[in-house]
Amino acid sequence: MATVSATAQDGGISRREFLFYIWGASIALFTLQSTGLLVWFLIPRFREGEFGGRFWITPSDLPEVNAPPANFPNGRFWMVQLDSDQPNDRMELAQDESNRIKGVAAIYTVCTHLGCIYDWVPSNNRFECPCHGSKYRLDGRRIESPAPRDLDRFKIEAYAEDRVTLLGEAELVNDFYEPLELPDGTAFLSIDTGDRRQGLVQRLICDFVGNCP
Ligand code: FES
Numbered sequence: 001m002a003t004v005s006a007t008a009q010d011g012g013i014s015r016r017e018f019l020f021y022i023w024g025a026s027i028a029l030f031t032l033q034s035t036g037l038l039v040w041f042l043i044p045r046f047r048e049g050e051f052g053g054r055f056w057i058t059p060s061d062l063p064e065v066n067a068p069p070a071n072f073p074n075g076r077f078w079m080v081q082l083d084s085d086q087p088n089d090r091m092e093l094a095q096d097e098s099n100r101i102k103g104v105a106a107i108y109t110v111c112t113h114l115g116c117i118y119d120w121v122p123s124n125n126r127f128e129c130p131c132h133g134s135k136y137r138l139d140g141r142r143i144e145s146p147a148p149r150d151l152d153r154f155k156i157e158a159y160a161e162d163r164v165t166l167l168g169e170a171e172l173v174n175d176f177y178e179p180l181e182l183p184d185g186t187a188f189l190s191i192d193t194g195d196r197r198q199g200l201v202q203r204l205i206c207d208f209v210g211n212c213p
Contacts, residue, residue: 051076055191056163059182062104062189066091069107069120069127069138075193077154078107078120078127082139082179089125090138095208103179105170106191107140108152112199127151133213135206139179143205144212150199153177158186176200 013021048054055075062081063070066088069078084093084101093101111118116131126143127136135143140151155177157169167183176197182189206212 049074052194053192055193057189057191059186059189066138068122068125071109071120072191073109075106075191076109077191077193078109079191080105080107080138080140080179094141094203094205096203101139101179103170103181104156104189105139105177105179106154106156108154108196110152111147112149112151113145113147137205140199141202141205142199145204149201152196152199155192155195155197156180157190157192158183159188159190160185161187163188172197174200 048056051074055072055077057072057079061070062079065081065083065086067081068090069080071078081104082091082101084091084097087093091101109117111129111131111134113129113132113134116129118127118129118134118136120126121128124135126138127140129135129147132146134145134147136147136151137143140153142150153170153176155170158167158180159165160167167186168180170177170180172178176199204212
């Protein structure tokens with residue numbers, strides 16, 4: 001007590017005051033941290049036009065039907081427009097496919113084997129991975145392994161001119177996005193690179209022609 005009184009008389013702070021200030025500072029720090037966490041949680045993690053967010057394109061950005069794909073490197077996707085009823089060297093049904101493949105798809109640019117960036121090879125009319133030789137058809141189905149599955153796809157939505165009215169969206173079948181047939185009046189397409197679905201595990205196309213390496 002003699003010490004406290006002396007301290008108070010000296011104009012310093014007492015032990016009790018010191019503990020009070022520490023306690024107050026702890027509460028303030030905790031409140032600041034909680035607020036920061038809440039703000040971090042509430043703001044979108046990815047912005048539009050940034051990988052992990054949404055990309056807007058127009059139908060004029062799309063390649064022709066069964067033409068070589070259009071690359072969108074910022075979004076890490078290829079856009080393809082497919083119609084198996086107009087077969088060519090790039091797109092025709094395999095022997096185990098009976099349903100028409102028609103519409104647009106957004107394909108992730110990363111190989112499903114070990115994550116290399118594959119490319120479209122015009123002379124061979126297919127996607128090819130330089131790392132270990134996986135090959136994929138225009139719609140992303142595996143032609144040759146070692147890739148364990150078809151290429152992944154992103155969600156696509158079709159919007160009217162106001163970019164608010166939703167006209168259609170890619171359907172999920174077996175948790176994988178089917179190509180989207182563009183509804184009449186489509187003025188914009190939204191590609192959601194935050195919504196990626198893993199490619200299917202289907203038989204290799206090379207199996208049907210017996211030329212798998
Ligand atoms: S990473 Fe593409 S084949 Fe291995």
